[in-house]
Amino acid sequence: MDGPSGPVTGLFCHCSSMSELARKKLIVALDVDSAERALYLFEALSDAAGVFKIGMQLFTATGPDIVRQIVSRGGRVFLDLKYHDIPNTVAMAAIEATRLGVSLFNIHASGGREMMQRTADAVAEVATRENLAKPKILGVTVLTSTDQETLKQNGVEEEPAMVVSRLASLAQASGLDGVVASAQEIKIVRESIAHPDFLIVTPGIRAASGEAHDQRRTMTATEAIRAGADYLVIGRPILATADPVRAARDFVDEIDQALLTSTQPDFAEQSRTQSVQ
Numbered sequence: 001m002d003g004p005s006g007p008v009t010g011l012f013c014h015c016s017s018m019s020e021l022a023r024k025k026l027i028v029a030l031d032v033d034s035a036e037r038a039l040y041l042f043e044a045l046s047d048a049a050g051v052f053k054i055g056m057q058l059f060t061a062t063g064p065d066i067v068r069q070i071v072s073r074g075g076r077v078f079l080d081l082k083y084h085d086i087p088n089t090v091a092m093a094a095i096e097a098t099r100l101g102v103s104l105f106n107i108h109a110s111g112g113r114e115m116m117q118r119t120a121d122a123v124a125e126v127a128t129r130e131n132l133a134k135p136k137i138l139g140v141t142v143l144t145s146t147d148q149e150t151l152k153q154n155g156v157e158e159e160p161a162m163v164v165s166r167l168a169s170l171a172q173a174s175g176l177d178g179v180v181a182s183a184q185e186i187k188i189v190r191e192s193i194a195h196p197d198f199l200i201v202t203p204g205i206r207a208a209s210g211e212a213h214d215q216r217r218t219m220t221a222t223e224a225i226r227a228g229a230d231y232l233v234i235g236r237p238i239l240a241t242a243d244p245v246r247a248a249r250d251f252v253d254e255i256d257q258a259l260l261t262s263t264q265p266d267f268a269e270q271s272r273t274q275s276v277q
């Protein structure tokens, strides 16, 4: 990124060390209820995490100004509002997300091809016309709190992994840059999509001995990185501890170790070229 609100165009991470690469892969979910708390955590954690996720709770409590404030302080923001509406409405919201300067935002892949394509086209067009950085657009596949039983309640008989695979392929064919997917489905996404730059952002990360909370399809950071996740989204296992900075650093160390010992031959090198700048 060139400046505080600069472009997200560069795909090359000039990481001086593996731990810098590990830091860039950690997205901290700022799931708090006030701008003061969010900014406090952002300042405290900005050396330990690469991206800060602003989701429904914080956005609803504070409005878009919290995004502007973090971006103006040099932070990278993942706007996690999971847009899902008629194609025109989602495309217009996505234009505003682009104008806010977010690095990543997401839309529900189950919204369908037209919704995703119109959004991708609108973002590319406004970024060019207004000389803005083009954010990465992620498709939400199946929420990590959703299991087979939840899918059944919605009339879906397929296994979560099959639904994830289908939606990920649709997202890629519709021009999206990647998906949000549980660690347990990383392998199937990589198998379904040949493009190595297709991003996989993975929530539902828990320490081996940690509490699952409402997440169902969880994995450790080590397992997720080894499976090929590009970014890990971690909220409560960092924020709900007595020492969030320490907890974040512990996750970065774990990611670092997982990268160093990754069994995927070209993964470390490939990862260097995939960081959102």
Ligand code: C5P
Pocket (backbone or CB within 6 Å): 029, 031, 055, 080, 140, 141, 142, 143, 144, 145, 180, 181, 203, 204, 205, 213, 215, 233, 234, 235, 236, 237
């Ligand atoms: O506290 P925890 O680590 O479970 O937080 C995970 C974060 O990732 C939450 O903000 C949640 O909304 C978000 N998320 C998720 N599953 C998705 C997409 C986003 O858990 N599929």
